[in-house]
Amino acid sequence: MAVACGRSIHSAFVNLPRSFCLITNLSPFVMKASSLAAHGSVLFLVSMAWVASPTIAQQIDHVMVSSPDEEVVVVFLVSGGRAFYNVVFGDEEVIEPSRLGVRLQGPRGFEDGLEIRDVGRRTVDETWRQPWGEVRDIRNHFNELAVDLVTAAEPFLTMRIVFRVYDDGVGFRYEWPEQDGLGDFVIMDELTEFALDADHDAWWIPAYRVHRYEYLYRRSPISDVGSVHTPVTIEADDDLYVSIHEAALTDYASMTLQSTGPGKLEADLVPWSDGTKVKATAPFVSPWRTIQLATSPGGLVTSYLILNLNEPSRILDTSWIRPGKYVGIWWGMHLDNWTWESGPRHGATTENTKRYIDFASKHGFDGVLVEGWNIGWDGDWTRNGEEFSFTRPYPDFDLEGLAEYAARRNVAIIGHHETAFGIDNYERQLEDAFELYSRLGVKAVKTGYVDNNVHRHELHHGQYMVRHFRRVVESAARHRIMVNVHEPIKDTGIRRTWPNMMTREGARGMEYNAWATEGGNPPEHETILPFTRGLSGPFDFTPGVFDLTLESSTRDPLVSRVNTTLAKALANYVVIYSPLHMAADLVENYEGHPAFKFIVDVPTDWEETVVLNGKIGDYVTVARKDRGSGDWYVGSVTDEFARQFDVPLSFLEEGVAYVAEIYADAFSADWDTRPLEITITERPVTRDTVLEVRLVPGGGQAIRIRPNGSVN
Secondary structure, eight states, X not given: OOOOSSOOSSSOOOOOOHHHHHHHOOOOOOOOHHHHGXXXXXXXXXXXXXXXXXXXXXTOEEEEEXXXXXXXXXXXXXXTTEEEEEEEETTEEEEEEEEEOEEESSSXXXXXXXXXXXXXXXXXXXXEXXXXXXXXXXXXXXXXXXXXXXXXXXXXXXEEEEEEEETTEEEEEEEEOSBTTBSEEEEEEEOOEEEESSOOEEEEOBSSOTTTTOSOOEEEEGGGOOEEOSOEEEEEETTEEEEEEEEOOSSSOOEEEEEEETTEEEEEEOOOTTSOOEEEESSEEOOXXXXXXXXXXXXXXXXXXXXXXXXXXXXXXXXXXXXXXEEEEOHHXXXXXXXXXXXXXXXXXXXXXXXXXXXXXXXXXXXXXXXXXXXXXXXXXXXXXXTOOSSOBOTTOOHHHHHXXXXXXXXXXXXXXXXXXXXXXXXXXXXXXXXXXHHHTOOEEEEEOOOTTOOXXXXXXXXXXXXXXXXXXXXXXXXXXXXXXXXXXXXXXXXXXXXXXXXXXXXXXXXXXXXXXXXXXXXXXXXXXXXXXXXXXXXXXXXXOOOTTOTTOOXXXXXXXXOSOHHHHHHHHHHSOOSEEEOOSOGGGTTTOTTHHHHHHOOSOEEEEEEEEEETTTEXXXXXXXXXXXXXXXXXXXXXXXXXXXXXXXXXXXXXXXXXXXXXXXXXXXXXXXXXXXXXXXXXXXXXXXXXXXXXXXXXEEEEEEEEEEOO
């Protein structure tokens, strides 16, 4: 057996810090995780030689916890007064010894001089039901390890680190119990590290940039990523994929990650304007730091670890929270056909809104979004943060009359609150604005925080804004209003706790295809999103534009377009998950188009989700079962290259005959020169059928599979 301070040639190590290995010549060898777990709660060590004094070894404290299936193992240890952890997945040491700890303002802190005082364990195995979501029921099954650490010097302070280990990954957080000597405190830095076992390739977007999360994803070795937002998705091997993110971000700074060397990432908390990171009062907890693990990219998509680490719903009656689809007065402004501000091209007029309400009613859409209805948009609205009114409409918009008009047609107005980052102004009006919407039957609101040119003190992702976003969601819940946030704080699964938090932007969506000077989102964009941004939660991508070359735009010259085929535009409704999906195009572009039937039919609430194939940046195929019927929907998209797959329909029910309605790229279609060519066909299928799915460059395929009796 080869033993050294590094990786074994036989299996994965859980290493002590290399400095300790050099001092003591202790070489801890850890077998495959499932075998290691059989040795119980204490790390099994094999020492080839002792050359240091026993007293040094006795200062090392270590403890282990494994996942329910024993494939994931976390080892926690304290060495030289500092805390570290390892993560092993199967035969792979995914996370090498990585630092844990928190630096506080002043002489106290939890960075060194630490000792283990107590260890607690528990196992939870429960199933909970989502009021809406990608799946109906979610199993929450984990083994938990809680380690109480005490500082060795006076004043003796306690910090607890809690690990929850699932079959699909790990969550851990810091907790500060109520105690003497630690009332109000300030966190200056978090020392959390994620030391991958090699300099793997990562998919990432940059942090601390003016456009928040709205950047194209890049792929590079971890050593080249710089400062990045999470989730960060890592291709560790052909059969090992890792996503690093956080869960239950409630009253804390958002965590970005900073590359500190080959394979090494370190937590970097977004600061307040005074340079501090987190202002806290004990008892207090951090968000969960999450490491999702899968043997395929699709395994990351169907991991619900982030949701499981959030608290159960605080809304007891969720009957008013309903997924759906909407159209809206929005895309016309991005095309430069209408304006948000008042004047001759004002989009949010009573007449225009009635036209959209009539269209929504005719085709069974749930809502009509109206942007630009309220006072404050005139001039450079991005600088109007202190001027917006959230209760006063422009004279050409009859808010109360339109709400009544919509209700008579079984449609609801979707409200809109653009703040231009005028947070104080918005919070002063928040309760009055939601009370108005509630009285008028407005069931959902889209909020916005465009702040590109605003002089402001606090950063978009710091604790100040985390608190604000939570305040808005809680206020909306009191008024029974659903929320769709644009320019948001990133999703960390709070929709479990506040299920009126329906969807959010937080990435480059459809709007960039209207005006981005580099030509819009590239064809690979939608093949990356499910494995990166999509891992955090629902995305209001605003899909469904049929005028792919933007001929209906009045902008001259055109600088962009939608870089997909029509079939791919349909497939995105299945591939990109959101409980509130928009049909984003001008409504006249849908009238009489046979492909529009798919948008009308496709639901937004699912019983089950299956990822049938996928390669990040190349292609992905997703199947979802409608929660309200026996229908299945399949979406498949590709990048700029043509693909062809054999897709088994083994997810269908045994003994049931189905009809597949297939919206496919025409043989001669491609995203660049012939994006609108589409074929619509039907064929009988069963669970024994293997569909041949052919995708042209930049293309896709959308399929509705509906039951059609029993198999003879």
